[in-house]
Amino acid sequence: MESFHEVGSRVWLLEGKDWVPATVTESKGGQVTFHTEYDKTYNMAKESLNRQNVTAMHQNKCGRGGRYGQLRRPP
Secondary structure (H helix, E strand, C coil): CCCCCCCCCEEEEEEEEEEEEEEEEEEEEEEEEEEECCCCCEEEEECCCCCCCCECCCEEEEECEEEEEECCCCC
16 A cells, blocks of 8 residues: 655545545654645544545656646546
């Protein structure tokens, strides 16, 4: 599984039925804190994290070989 526990990692976080973009803001003591683009903060136990509720964002290379940071939603 991808490592999405590192501070600063960009992730998709399942919020209800919707995937929302978020950033890992803290990871310690068995807890990971996510801050969403919609100004919400979630604290989750590391052991509860799986691909059904959080997944790493992937950046695509676009035109001229540059990285535009376009985001792909999880499958």
